[in-house]
Amino acid sequence: MHTFKAFRLLAGDSAPIRQFAELSVDDLSPGNVVIDVAFSSINYKDALASKGLNAIIRAWPRIGGIDLAGTVRESADPRFRAGDEVVVHGFGIGVDHDGGHSQVARVPGDWVMRIPDGLSLFDAAALGAAGYTAGLSLHLMELNGLAPGQGPVLVDGATGGVASVAIDMLARRGYQVTAMSGKIAEAPYLESLGASEVIGRVAPEDKPKPLEKARWAGAVDSVGGATLAWLTRTMQPGGVIAAFGNAGGAELATTVLPFILRGIRLLGVNANSPMPLREEVWNKIASEYRPARLAEIAGVIGMNELPEHLDRMLEGRLRGRTVIDMRR
Numbered sequence: 450m451h452t453f454k455a456f457r458l459l460a461g462d463s464a465p466i467r468q469f470a471e472l473s474v475d476d477l478s479p480g481n482v483v484i485d486v487a488f489s490s491i492n493y494k495d496a497l498a499s500k501g502l503n504a505i506i507r508a509w510p511r512i513g514g515i516d517l518a519g520t521v522r523e524s525a526d527p528r529f530r531a532g533d534e535v536v537v538h539g540f541g542i543g544v545d546h547d548g549g550h551s552q553v554a555r556v557p558g559d560w561v562m563r564i565p566d567g568l569s570l571f572d573a574a575a576l577g578a579a580g581y582t583a584g585l586s587l588h589l590m591e592l593n594g595l596a597p598g599q600g601p602v603l604v605d606g607a608t609g610g611v612a613s614v615a616i617d618m619l620a621r622r623g624y625q626v627t628a629m630s631g632k633i634a635e636a637p638y639l640e641s642l643g644a645s646e647v648i649g650r651v652a653p654e655d656k657p658k659p660l661e662k663a664r665w666a667g668a669v670d671s672v673g674g675a676t677l678a679w680l681t682r683t684m685q686p687g688g689v690i691a692a693f694g695n696a697g698g699a700e701l702a703t704t705v706l707p708f709i710l711r712g713i714r715l716l717g718v719n720a721n722s723p724m725p726l727r728e729e730v731w732n733k734i735a736s737e738y739r740p741a742r743l744a745e746i747a748g749v750i751g752m753n754e755l756p757e758h759l760d761r762m763l764e765g766r767l768r769g770r771t772v773i774d775m776r777r
């Protein structure tokens with residue numbers, strides 16, 4: 450029987466045991482579409498899961514990887530046929546269903562999306578769950594009134610995967626972008642993506658004023674915690690925040706005053722969207738939201754380098770997106 454290589458996480462005492470294994474399709478979680486995975490990537494959730502943090506994975510063994518791009522090998526779902534180029538992210542892959550860190554994946558057809566015209570397999574993986582989150586954030590902010598010319602849009606956690614793609618998308622669409630990063634030495638990278646200003650992280654304050662100088666028309670928030678609280682205090686009247694991350698903390702200590710005096714809007718973003726919304730946003734990502742600097746944002750590694758890069762992400766030593774070439 451044909452075997453393939455997968456990176457599995459097994460139950461361990463204090464942290465999961467990481468293992469490269471030779472598997473066959475029957476070893477994978479069930480599904481009616483089998484995909485030869487060309488590329489996967491590393492998202493923050495994968496890094497947390499690989500260390501057993503936040504109880505992301507509860508049943509073992511599990512193949513991690515919350516996104517993948519590949520070619521359908523066989524399908525019992527009539528919507529797909531061998532050779533179709535597809536992307537899968539979310540729906541529990543890499544969490545409670547075997548995910549993308551494997552040369553072959555098997556998933557239900559309802560989770561599979563054809564890659565939109567104009568995007569390659571590599572593009573789809575370089576974007577992945579992170580690029581979709583950036584696109585969904587922009588889509589939701591624009592539905593809530595954000596448009597170029599209203600003032601700067603702040604992107605925090607700026608060197609991260611979602612944020613790097615968001616800067617690129619926003620700048621290309623005509624927004625003025627301020628990048629906030631803990632790595633000021635990366636200012637040339639952030640400017641190359643289209644940021645017109647790079648600022649350092651804000652320090653948490655003990656007793657902040659409920660409102661500060663109004664600065665941002667929009668904000669894309671990877672960080673949460675004290676940074677998100679600060680954003681609520683510094684948005685322009687009517688300003689829109691897309692909040693999807695908690696890289697800096699899950700708490701939110703603010704007041705109602707920015708909401709009732711400035712009419713700011715705080716939008717929650719969950720990238721695990723239903724399929725019709727995914728298709729709508731991915732089609733925008735392939736056209737009017739299309740990033741211009743994906744090749745610069747995405748570094749490529751081979752499967753063997755995956756464990757080291759998962760660790761690096763939690764240590765804050767990765768920049769942009771990390772794509773795994775499954776054939777390397």
Ligand SMILES: NC(=O)c1ccc[n+]([C@@H]2O[C@H](COP(=O)([O-])OP(=O)(O)OC[C@H]3O[C@@H](n4cnc5c(N)ncnc54)[C@H](OP(=O)(O)O)[C@@H]3O)[C@@H](O)[C@H]2O)c1
Pocket residue numbers: 491492493494578579582605606607608609610611612629630631632650671672692693694695696697698718719720721762765767769
């Ligand atoms: N809601 C959803 O559906 C969804 C989807 C995708 C991602 N997410 C979440 O979004 C966040 C970003 O994901 P990602 O894949 O882009 O991760 P990532 O590549 O690791 O980026 C996170 C960035 O946040 C900044 N950061 C890290 N630790 C921080 C801290 N303690 N305080 C302040 N800033 C810190 C760093 O940027 P700088 O060094 O440049 O400051 C880092 O590059 C994660 O929390 C992830 O779980 C949620």
